[in-house]
Amino acid sequence: MAIAEIFSRFAAELALFAGVGFLLFAINDLAVDLIYFGRSIWRSLTVYTRYPRAFASYFVFKKDPGLIAILVPTWDESAVIASMLKATVNRLDYDDYRVFVGHYRNDPATAAAIASVADPRIEAVEVPADGPTTKADCLNHLYDALIGFETAHGCAAKAVVLHDAEDVVHRFELRIFDALIGRAAVIQLPVLPLPDPHSRWISGHYCDEFAEAHVKELVVREAVGAAIPLAGVGCAIERRALGRLAAMQDGKPFAGNSMTEDYEVGLRLGALGLKTMFVRIPAQPGERSIVASRGHFPATLGCAVRQKARWLGGIALSGWDRLGWSGGLGERWMRMRDRRGPLAALLLLSAYGAALLWSQIWLAEALGAPIKARLSPGLITLLTINGWLLGWRVLMRAGFTTAAYGWGEGLRSVPRLVVGNVIAMLAAARAVSLHLGGGASRWDKTRHIFPAVLPQ
Structure with missing residues (x-):
């Protein structure tokens, strides 16, 4: 009896801790929703009634389009890099670009795959070191190669674009960058993961998260005056802005010891007062598709945890140390949202722990044991409010996933919330462990695949 009472009390304390945290998070998320929908309604009433909607196909080439450099860092990517490069040069609808592909001297298979195109x-x-070092280090070598190319050919790139070895690059991407890079130092296109029919749950949960983050979250960041963090793919950096960043960091624009060097570039350039822009634009009239970077994401639990741990560690833990809390109110708010991952994982662990304990107590009570789970009226009210807010959150996730991928994936997004929660908790534990151990010093990449059938 005493032990059951202790378990019941402990479950209630866990639920109270998780409930208060989730309430604060839910209010935070609700504020983002209100800003997004308020902005959408305002633009529908004031902007789209006066100006026609833009399409990427409307961007026409200038008489002298600027040179755009695409940087693609690789390590152990012989399985995908040749297919990616062939698809990229065949698809891109642009006249003046160069693709700089980095590989390590001890990775002859990847070098041979690159040479085959x-x-x-x-x-x-070639990076003159045994790999892997870090992705940022590889990118810095590609930046040096770009400088050498510019010097040898007497030219200067207009923008630097980042992509990974498994990306499907949209045909109109460089058109958009050429047309808009003069208005902003940083442009980020949406990232939309490709659904994997062999990994509906692990790989599929990335579809849900990016559908919401790269439709709603980045729009709100821009609306409140916060810098747009780069996703490392489908993004362009104005050449002079990147050179300015390099001049501040011993000639290396990408932080060599960072696990999320792309994320940092966007925030650092924003902190310099340079404009950062998120661009979500339909490809052409009559099509649902938007111009976005597509690609397959990790399909196994272990790979997903490793990748999420790298993101959490670089943004929430190391990012706190490296970038601090500078900027205005909107910037600080968004950095707080970026860094709440480890706390969110702790709240999830507490909530699942309380649910597990209560389920055992209720089971024992149903079997006739003389015990009863006691919930205070205040806790019941808190859990009820959180239940309604959770329902709204589930509706938002399903709605944005449906808009991006259709009803099938939208319905799957509901149970995939649990999958995402489990991955988040495991990733947070790994991220904290790595951070306490001094952080990752090597490129902790995951295995990639390139689609056999390319999306439009």
Whole structure:
């Protein structure tokens, strides 16, 4: 009897801790929802009634389009890099670009795969070190190669674009960057993961998260005056802005010891007072598709945890130390949202722990044991409010996923919330462990695949 009472009390304390935390998080998320929908309604009433909607296909080439450099860092990517490069040069609807592909001297398979794509627009760049180092280090070598190319050809790139070895690059991407990079130092396109029919739950949960984050979250960041963090793919950086960043960091624009160097670039350039922009634009009239970077995400639990741990560690833990809390109210608010991952995982662990304890107590009570779970009126009220807010959150997730992927994926997004929660808790534990151990010093990448059938 005494032990059951202790378990019941402990479950109530866990539920109270999780409930208060979830309430604060839910209010925070609700504020984002209100800003997003308020902005959408305002633009529908004031902007779209006066101006026609833009389409990427409307962006026409200038008489002298600027040189755009695409940086693609690789390590152990012989399985995908040749397919990615062939697809990229065949799809891109742009005249003046170079693809700088980095590979390590101890990775001959990747070097051979790059060399197999015979195209003068592809520049293979060997990193003079045994890999892997870090992705940022590889990118810095590609930046040096770009400087060498500019010097040798007497030209200057207009923008630097980042992509990974498994990306499906949209055909209109460089058109958008060429047209808009003069208005902003940073442009980020949406990232939409490709659904994997062999991994509906692990890989699929990325579809849900990015559908909401890269439709709603980034729009709100821009609306409140916060800098747009780069996703490392489908993004462009104005060449002079990148050079300015390099001049501040010993000639290396990408932080060599960071696990999320792309995220940091966007925030650092925003902190310099430079404009950052998120661009979500339909490809052409009559199509549902938008111009976005597509690609497959990790399909196994272990790979997903490793990737999420790298993001959490770089943004929530190391990012706190490296970037601090500078900027205005909107910037600080968004940095707080970025860094809440470890706390969210702790709240989830507490909530699941309380649910497990209560389920055992209720089961024992149903079997006739003389025990009873006692919930205070205040706790019942808190859990009820959180239940309604959770319902709203589930509706938002399903709605944005449906808009991006259709009803099938929208319905799957509801049970996939649990999958995402489990991955988040495991990733947070790994991230904290790595952070306490000094952080990752090598490129902790996951295995990639390239789609056999390319999306539009």
